[in-house]
Structures are given as structure tokens and as C-alpha cells.
Amino acid sequence: MEVERAPGQPRECSDVNGLVGWGLGTLVFAGCLLFRRPLGTAGDTVLARLDDILDHPRFARLGDGPSAVLLLVPALVILAVFGFAPLLYAVYISLFDVHAGEFVALENYVRAWNDPEFWGSIRVTIYYALGTIPTTLVLSFSIAWLLFRLGRGRGVFRTAYFLPYVTSVVAAATVWRVLLRPHSGYVNALFHAVGLPAQTWLIEQRGVLYLLTHGWFAPETGPSLALCCIIAFDVWHASGFAIVIFLAGLTAIPRELEEAAVIDGAGPFQILRNVILPLLSPTVFFLFIVSAIKAFQSFNSFYTLTNTARSTDTQNLVIYIYAQLYENQRFGYGATIAVCLCVAIVALTLLQWRFLGRKVHYE
């Protein structure tokens, strides 16, 4: 894994000193702003002088232009250099063989089209999205609904369910990885205790359908058991966020509507279906779009759970891009896949907006 990629690059952390100065400066400044400690009269004078220069009558024609330039430059420079420029740069280098330095036009795209590993990674991404999004939404809505009806003790439960979300994916996935160890893992100990055969979980490349039906399906059909473990992990990790948001949405629904439905003789499921869900549709829509985008970008859980045993059955698009960069150093081809991913995400979001957005009921 330890690849030394850039010969001639400084290995020392030579920028520490400048950085510490800069860091301390921003920290002090942010601290002053946050905790309302005035910068003292000296700071005030400096600001007043600056204001005088910026508001000089000479600039009257420009409105607040000079102040705007001063305030916007820090943010805009960073966004331009590390946000916009790389996007254009990605499209640009996707037309090149970076190592040979030659322009290859659309060759990289043709190559992607004919690359079974690329299509495999798309398949994994789609399985993953189909596996995580509906499960997370249904599960967290059910829990939020129960919590909402509960009243007392809601806070404790909410904290418990929210806990995975506030832990880092890497640390939580490390715990799961140990729990799912192939030989002596805790889950296998549980399986052993109830008389089920031990599984190899995260390194199992055969499909769940194959394992569940004892070979009725081909081993390559459907997602592998390893991928299902990753899906289960991410459902577990992301549900807390969805629960909190569903709870917020439920709390915002006026109680009178529900009461009116009860008076009209509606049962709990009718209320849920005809009153609550339509009024909750903006929340569902928001969660749907956010989790779809996230599903296409998932990296940390895939990387941590399959770190040393990476194989094509658990390689999603982002991992594949990463592999081009880190393991193969095929920058042009990696950028090509990245451009495809970007197009896919934007297209997907627009489609959802168009088709689902229409069904959303805003009060």
C-alpha cells in the first residue's frame, strides 16, 4: 500500500512554521468574533481606517464593490482553485493519456465502455443504492413514528439511535470488521450458538441469493454477501440522521389535522397513509435526494470494511476511481470515470426532482 509516488517531493513537513502562525492568527480572529471579545481600540481603529479607504468617495460609482472584493476574495479563491478549476481540469485530462502526455480524444471513454470492471463497479453502486436507500428510509421512518407517539423517554432513545451517526465511519466500520471476522468473530460465535454455519462475511464473494437458496442461483447473481454487510453497516450508520429529520418533520405537522381525521373515524393506518405521509412528503423527498447522492459517493465504509481484501464484488465507482489514482496511477482514465460519475449524479438528481418533486405536497 505504501507507494512513494512523487519523487523529488519534500518529505519533511517544512510548512509547519508558517502554518502555525497562520493558524493561530485565524484562531484568534475567529475567537474574537465568536466570543465577542472586541479586538480592542487598536483593532477598531484599523477597521475604521479600512472602512474609510473602502468607502472613499472615489469608489462611489462602484457601490459596495471594494468591500465586496475584500470580503469575497478568500472564499472565492479557494472555491475557484479547488472546486471549479478541478472540474474543468477533470474533463480536460480525461481526454489525455497523462503518462505519455498525448491527446487521445475520446479513447478513455471508449475504453470505459468496454471495461467490464467499470460496469461491475456501476453494478455494485446500483446494488448499494437500492439496498441502502429504501431500507434506511423505511426503517428510520418506523422508528421515528414509534418515537413520536411515545412522548416520555423519547430523548434517551433518540440519543441511542443517533449515536452511530456521530461516530466516524472509519472507527465504527473497524468495530464491525472485527465483529464480522471470518473465524472467531462475535457474529460467528452467535451463529455457532444457535447452530447456524459460520460465514466468511466481508470476504465472501458469492452472492447472498446463492447462499440463501443453497445454490439455486448462480454465485454471481445479485449482490455478494460482503456487499450486503457493507449495506447493513451503512443502514445502521445513517439511520440516526434520517430518524432525527423524520421526527422533526412529524413534530411540524399540525395536530388538528390528525384530530379531525380521528373524528371522521379514520384508523391509525388510514391516518398514516392519508394524512401523515402526504404532509411528510417534503421531508421524504429531501432525505431521498440526500441519500441517493451519498450512496453514489460512498467511500469510507467500503474502504475500511474491505481494506486488505478488496475485490470486484465490493468495488463501487468511487473505489474504482481511487484505484486508478492510487494503485494504477492512470490519471486520465480515472478522470474519465469521475466525469461519468458526475454526469450520473447530476442526471439522477434532476430526474428525481422532475418525477418525485411533482408528487411532493407542500402546505
Add this chain to the structure above:
Amino acid sequence: MSRRILSYAILAVGALLTTFPFMWMIGTAFMSDREAAAMSLNFWPAVWRWSNIMQTFQAAPFGRYFYNSFLVAAVVTASVVLTSLLAGYAFARLRFLGNRLVFALVLATMMIPFEVTLIPNFLIIRDLGWYNTYSALIVPWCANAFSIFLVRQAFLALPGDYYDAAKIDGCGHLRFLVRVAAPLVKPTLVTVALFAFLGSYNALMWPIIVTSDKEMRVVQYGLTVFWGEGGVRVNLLMCASAIVILPTVAIYFAAQRYFLESSLSAGIKG
């Protein structure tokens, strides 16, 4: 009534299942090597070995990893607060040519997935000579569109009269921003700071790509290589995970209010 008990029961079982990995992690973290390696359903150590914490720090340079992580996260947080405060104010309150256009462009960067710009960003960092430096870990994250958006919304909600009053008293934009406006949007700034800190602390992919030096590793990266480098001593691995998780959980509990407020508005306003 029975339905009530049933829902309590379901929720309790669910909560136990959800938190089980963490309980298991903490129990295992303080087991002896033999206990931890055994295949058993027990997750309560016979003797709590607190010395495992020391051993974890000896097995891998987690001290150094934490130093890197906190340094990077602190500077990123301060910078994000600063850049979004300034830019948010400019977009909300200043009248200048192209305000709307520039703001739309800034928002557009939210649509660009980070993974797409990964390779170009790596090449940019390499060409700047920043490979294996703190600058590489910090500078690209010093501004983001979402924070700017949040701060701008907060400034828009302030009554315009404040500025008019300050202006009559001879106060310019900068002084007004620092003295009057920034303290008034403090809750938003805290939210922005929290997300910036957690985002930076929890990042994995970018540190893997722009650093290779052991001295430059952040905790998340350190944890992923600990599996291979530390030998598989499960108790130390769990101890390390617990140590990595601790700061974020602490921050969350200290600032729960801000988190819930921000997710509330996200859910309702869509």
C-alpha cells in the same frame, strides 16, 4: 396500553441492537489478549485492563496522529468560519455588480461531488509541491459553499435597520460586521464550526491521497493501517477505535442543541 408497552419493547430492542457494537467495543478494548482473541459471546472483561490505553499509544504513534488531526481540524474550522463569515456578509448585505451571479456560481460548487475533482485536485496539490504537507490537508477545505449559504441566510434574517443605525453613527461595513453583525449570528457560526471540525476530523480519502509519510497521518488513516501494522490484537484495535470516536461523541453531546436545530431546519424547509 398494551400497544404502548409493545412500542417501548420494540424501541428498547432496537436501541440495544444499535448501541451493541459500541458496548462490545468498550468491553473488548479492556480485555486481555487471550480473552479478546477467544471465540465467545462474552463481551465483559474479567478484569478491566486500563493499561491497554497505554499499550495502544505504544503500538502505533496515535499521539502524533491526534496532533495532526487536531491541528488540521482546528485550522480548517477557524478558516471556514472566517471565509464564510466574510463571504456570507458580502452576499447578504453588500450591493455590488454581479452579486447574484457570483452567488449562483458558489452554490453550483455544492453540486460537484468531491470524488469527481479528486484526481485533478491531487495533480494540483502535487504541482504546488504540497504533497505530504499540512497545506495539502488544510487549504482545499478552508471554504465551502454550504457554510457560506448558511451564514448568508443568517445575515438576511437580521433587520436592515441595524446597519442603517450603525451607518448614521459613522460605522462602515467592516466595523459593523465585526462589532455588530457577527455576534448576532453566533449560533450559525457555531453550527458551521461544528460541521467543519467534524468533517475535517472524520475525513479519510483525501489524507490517504495527499500524504504517504507516517508523520503526516491523521487518526482516521492511522486507524485503517493499524489493523495490518499492529498485528491483529483485537483489544488494542478496539481501544484505538474508542479513542478515535471519543472526541466526536463528546463534541456532539456538548453541542447537541446546535446539531438538532440545524437538522430540524434541514428537514422542514427541505
